[in-house]
Amino acid sequence: MKEPTIVGFLCNWCSYEGADRAGDARLEYPANIRTVRVMCSGRVEPEFVLHAFREGASGVLILGCHPGDCHYKMGNYKARRRISLLKKTLEQLGIEPERVRLDWVAAGEGERFAKVANEMADTIKGLGPLELS
């Protein structure tokens, strides 16, 4: 069976690099993560997440710089509030909040990227594909 797709929104300044590092180091991470480079985790509108689900994603991973390290200073704090409220809203709509994960991965943290991505893939595998009517 095809693994359910996960869309990963990766911040340009840190997590995107982190993912590159993981690649360079040949660390194993799931092939079913489709990454989208964004300028900041604070750029990820709740609409993007819904759009990903509508287009067939079963999980959405948003990765930004660690708190205090955002290139635009406060973007990741905004992301934190947004995603928290979005998850609560999604839960009421029958979408398991675990299908959305916001986390922090710095540019040098290839291993951390692989770990978070693998955990996310396991979570989504456990939940199964997201079917929308």
Place this chain on the structure above:
Amino acid sequence: MAKPKVAFYWCASCGGCEEAVVDLAEDLLKVVDAVDIVLWPVALDFKRKDVEAMKDGAIAVSFINGAVRTEEQEEMVKLLRKKSGLVVAFGSCAHIGGIPGLANFWDRETIFERVYKDVPSVRNPEGIYPQQKTKVDGVELTLPEFYDTVYTLDQVINVDYYLPGCAPPPDLIMNAVTAILEGKLPDKGSVLAPDKSLCDTCPRKDSKPEKLSIKAIRRPHEVIADPEKCFLEEGIICLGPATRSGCGERCINANMPCRGCFGPTKGVRDQGAKMVSAIASILGVEDEDKVTEEEVESLVKQIDDPAGLFYMYSLPASMLRRKRMG
């Protein structure tokens, strides 16, 4: 020259949109003078067969209010589509699902169970529910199918224009009717209201500080809102940032926050998601770098029913359209 034929029809709605037509007051007489009404179930005795007998395209414009939730409504709007040059989705329910669209938090089974069995005023120990087919004295009686999901009008038929609002205000209705009669309509698919957010035209917008930060969320019944201040500034959730202007700020002027009946502006695909974003960008912004994860959770927890509130009028039109039933 023969007067243009006009139809009014209702689907899943409350009757308020019919009232809105009557609210045109003297202007209604001008409309009645200029057009020939060929269907209006609330006021005139024309039947489905009268519509069926017309040539395709014979009706200049059909104003259809209400969302679509039954088989009969689907048949009627498809018939009207065939017979009409233009179809206008009239009011919030036809436009974005409206209040009937909140039923998309449930499905037929859970709704029937509640309405025909569980409500305290109903006694139905045998659990008798409406059936599409019932035999009575050897005669088969039928009812149209009740769908699991409530649909916006444009999810069922092509819609040419939208008149937003619960209900659409008289000035927008008259503008639309005049534009149709004079053939001065905007591009197909347009919403016949300004493409600005309610906050842009709100009389309270100037009181809104540049950088808003709120800590406590208050529900409208818990406080008496200051009639001068932006609701958000007081921690009362107002859907103004995600809602199209054009209603005349009706709720705001009655000192009540907006609930979003005009739907979103053109650039916004999902009104509820836009509200998630709007509230998250002001909730607990002060010293945001010192706020812990747990504190973020408890700030968010204050909003009891974000999905119901942010999608109060627009759940069927949203990207998810309905609750996913487990």
